[in-house]
Structures are given as C-alpha cells and as structure tokens.
Amino acid sequence: MDTPDGPYDRKIQLTGGTTYTVSLPKQWAIAQSVENGDRVRLYDRGDRLLVTQPDDDGSRRTVTASAVRHAPAAIERVLTAAYVAGAEVVRIEGQPDREVRDAVRKAVAGLVGIEVSEETDDAIVARAMLDVDDLSPKQTLAQMESTALRMHEEAISAALNGDAERGRRVRVQDDTVDRLFGLIAREFQRSLVDVRVDGAGSDLTTFDYYTAARQIERVADHAVKIAGTADQIETPPPDDVVDDVTRLGTESRNLVRNALSAMLNDGNAETLCGVLADADRVVDDAESLDRRLYERALPTGYALATVLDSVTPRQRHSDRRVRGQRRGGGDPDDASRSRDQRGLTCGPTDERMSHQHRRPTTDTDRRLTPTDHR
Template identity: 30%
Template sequence: METRKIQQVSNGTFTVSLPREWATEQGLSAGDVVDLHAHLDGVLVIQTDDAEIDELRVSLSCDERPGRLRRVLEAAYATGAREIRLEGDGQLPSDHRTAIRSAVRAMAGVTIGAETDEHVLVQSVLDADAVSVRQSLRQLQFVALSRHRTATSALCDPDQSLDSVGGGTSAERCSAMIERYFVRSLTRLDEVDTLGESRLDLFRFYRTARELANVAAHAEQIANIAVEVDADAFGREDPSDTTAAIEAAAADAREAVEVAADAVAGPSPGDLWSVFERRDAVRQSVDAIERRLFETAGADYRVAQAVAAIRQTADCAASIAEVGVRRAVREGVRGDDPAAAIGPDGDTGSRVADGAEE
C-alpha cells in the first residue's frame, strides 16, 4: 500500500497523483479518462475502461462434441462478456450450430447477432438497468418450489399429470443470469450502481440462487422417478401412511427453503433458526420413511431415491439460512423475538456454528 498527499489546485479542487508504475501497467497517459466509484463504505475506486470484457473469443475444433460445446458457451456466458465470438478451425458443422442455438435459447438476455461459415457471434441484448437480480431470485424461488410441489404430489399420486413439471429451463435461465450479473459486478463497479444492489447483496443472491437451482434439480429427480414408477412402487402394503409422510416431509422442506430465501432477499431476516429445526425434522422423517420402505416387501428402491432428494432439499434450505444468518449478524438484526433469534443460551455464536456445522 502507498500513501499519497492530497493537494489543492487554484480553483479549490483536490488532487492526488497516481502511482507511475500502476499507470504504466494500465497503459494510461496524460489526457486518458478513468472511472471513479465512490462507495458508501468510504472507499474511492479508480477503474479503467479496459476492466470490462467487451468480446470474448472462443476457438472451437471441428471435431468438438456438441455437449462439450454447450458447456463452453455456458461458461463464456457466465463471464459476463457482452459479445461471445465462437470461431471454428474451419467451417462450423451443422450439429455445432444446432448446439449453439439450443444453448443460446436457454440463456437470458443474449441472442445470435451474426454468423458466417466459420464463426457465430452471440451478443448481449439486456443491459443492467433493465435487470432486477432480486426479482430474478424471487422468480427462481417460485419456479423451484412449484416444481418440487408438483413432482412430490405426482410421486405420491400416480394418477396426477406431470405436465406442469418442466420448469427446468426457466430455473436454469434465472440462476445463470444471476451468476452472470454477479460476475459482471466483480469486474465493473459501475455495474453495481446500475443494478442498484450492494456487492455484498449480490454475493448473497448468487449463493442463494445456486442453492435454489439445486432445489429445482432435486425436483427434477423426483419428477423423473414419479414418471418411472407405478402404483405398486410403495410395496404390497397400504401405501397411504408412507405417501402422507412423504408429502409432509416435502412440505416441511419447501417451507424451510421459503423462509430461508425470504430472509436473504426480503427487507429483513425472519426466524432463521426455524429453518435449521425444520431441516433436522425433515432428516428424521426421511430416515423413518427409508426404514419403512426397506422393511416393506415389494417396495421400489427408486422411491427411496426420491425421498433422499427431499432430504437434500432441506439441506439446501439450511445452506441458504446460513447466508441469512450472516446477513442478520452483520446488520445487527434480532427479529421480532430476540430470544428466538439469539437462542435460549443468549449466545449467537454457538447457534450459528451449530447450523453451519450441520
């Protein structure tokens, strides 16, 4: 770290000289323009225009597998580049173009701007001032929990249609977009100002989005099993008790996710400790259901896999709640019931540690 003396010029403006070594590394000289970002924490940041990724070039091999190509494009999208230029070492095969178009359709805020025989240019069409990361997180929460609810009901009632389950693409789009703008906020501080969220909040939203995407993935797993199994999957005995227990455990897991996500994105944290308590209760219920399935003749092992996905959903809720607890501690929030927020022993640290370790 260097220290610099503040000087005042004749018109009253304060000036600070820039380190020559830093200016040389950035390619700056007299007359160049830089951006100044003043933050609420008292930090003033100087940033050059080169910090933004305008175009990202990705070289492709003509024998690249389409599945791998999709992953490369998704990774490029996550960098936050405004333009992604996919170039082949020759003419791009038709299956590559098909994979690129399919991947772009699943991404929010980008489109194919131009293409030739040798390259495809993917361009951003959504500026940060048109994006609400907080609202996108809410949408992701709604999609993930709705899919989870429908999938679990279909598992317990084979006669129920699964037409309403299929929001996987929507959940992936929301999660990927949140990650994209979080990454952009790391490289361009003016993006933070445009998004209208603090850097800390954007990080919280990014972590929560990752867990909500996992909830959506668990819902997809339950839905796939619900399609595969039949009414005899719960064994030869009356399955009503087992299905009721599954529905109850799934409802508790979803409630835990909702409370935790609200604590992260809402105006103030709620009763976060109830999330950890629900998570523990779901674990106990799932353990009992798994034992019942194991002891029931003719039970399909895939039902146990679906039940395990409910346990993992509750674990996602606890991970989101950890983010909310850190927010509450940082902001000094105690909630409506101080005893409930702090814990019966009056020690916030021990309860936070208990939740984090589990």
C-alpha cells in the same frame, strides 16, 4: 510509506476551495499508462471507493472458437461456458456446418439474453443483449424459487400418484431453472472482472445471490429425481404414507421460502435460528418416516425411499461439518450464509434422536435407501 508493489498512501488535498484532489506517484502512473488529461471513473461500493479508467471496448468481451477444431457438442459447451464467464460476444469461425450452427442455436436457446446476431458462410456470432443496469438478481432469484418449489410440489404429487406423464412435465421445467441460474452465475463471474457489476443495489453481493441460486437449482434437480420415480410407483402407497410425505414436502419448501426471505430482507438472528431449528425438526421427522418405511417393507419401498431422500434436508444443522453440503429441498443454512458470516450464533439444537440410539445401517437398508453421494 509507499512501496513498489503498493499500497500507496496519499493525502487528500483541497484545491481552490471547491475541489478535492489526490496525487498519483509518477512512476506508477507511467506504468499504468495514465497521462495528463486522462479521465477516470469512481465507483462507490459501500466502504470502498473503486477508481478505474474508462474502457469502451471492455464491455464487449469476445470469445472466438474454431468449428474445425471442435465438435458440435464441444461448441455448445464452449458457448455456454463463455456466457457464464461473462463474454459479450461468442464467435464461431471456420466455416461452421449445419450441425455446428444447430449446436450454437441449441446453446443460445438454453440461456437468457443472448441471441444469434450474425451468420455468414465463414462464421456464426452469438451476442449478449443484456443491459447490466436492467438486471435484478433479486427478481431472478424469486423467479427461480417460485419455479423450483412448484416443481418440487408437483413432483411429489406425481410420484405418490404414479403419474408418469405429470412427472415428465416436471422434468421439462428444469430447463427454466437452469437458464435463470446461468444468468445469476454469469453476473457473479462478471462482477469479478467488471467493477460496474455490483450485483444488487443492497448489502448483498453477487456471491450471495449465486450461493442462494445454487441451492435453489439443487431443489429443482431433486424435483427431477422425485419425478423420475413416478414411472416406478404403479400402486399408490398407503394413505398415511402419502400424508406424511406430502407434509414433509410442504415443510421443506417452507424452510426454503423462509430462509430466502430472511436473506433478502435482512432477517434477524432469531428468525434465522428459527429456520435452522425447523430444519432439524424436519430431518428428525424424515428419519422417523424412513424407519417406518423400512419396517413395513412396502413393495414400492425403494421408490419411496428415493422420494424421501429428495423431499427433505437429510442432515441436521448441528451435524454439519462442511457448509453448503446438503440434500433435498435446498439449504436454508447456505441461503442465509451472508448473515451467518456476520456473527449469527444459534444455541444448540434439539437432538431428539441421539447418534447412539439410531438404528445401525444394514445391507438391507443399503438396498432400500439410495446412498447419499455428497
């Protein structure tokens, strides 16, 4: 039975032997401004069928901001936020001065597929040049992964060798990852309001891609943090420490690669559970190395603790209480979230170091090891 607020139950009828038709409630059609002869569009979304009215202007959503009311830094933030929210045109009015125009160009330079398309004395306009149909979130995610993991590897090497210049080069690459993340975030936001954006052409949604991209972006952020310690390590650590940290970094990056591959290629439960078990093992090894660094009291102990803090995942899968709250080299748990939500159940992981056998934290530990701000 139909109710004023829906849903409306309609029976599909065959007309003329060749066409299926569905009747619309008259009062509802009037309220939606649907008239005889109007056209609608049908979108196939797996087990859903979406019906919308054509909207030629809807694809050119415009955001307008005043240069009089906003400082240049605020204008930069407005443009970036409008881009991520899915705006197609951002117009800055109010006779923007040189500083405002520079802020617009700076914001545009940090984003993908948007350019300054118009400038007059009264306004400056940035316009998105992206074609939704040409976007490949899978390819964008792969590019993010490649750049972030390369940063992670180079940052560890720079830190362990005290190579400050190489560390600075790593930090510059973070802008590339941020730009790609902004692109995926934009498509996720657009998918919430634009039915044409289905995000993948597969069973993955734009939210799946956004969730994975957010974790990879964090890998790049941790690489920047690691690279920053290159200025603090003047003397290379002992060879065994270098070998251990390098090995843990390699294993952490493999975790991200395997988790993302499983997500994109519909990995089975055995594969995903294997990734989680490997993550727990890496955490155990990192904790063991952390204790050894504490006991050796190396001159570069604090800097090395900072590196180790960002090299590996710092929490076991079996210990997690909130999905997605991670540290270090990305989150294989979050990267495979879409599969996990479909019923993935892994057996208990191997807790080789139980809570009661862990060394209690002391004031000295707090000075040597950065606090994890989750």
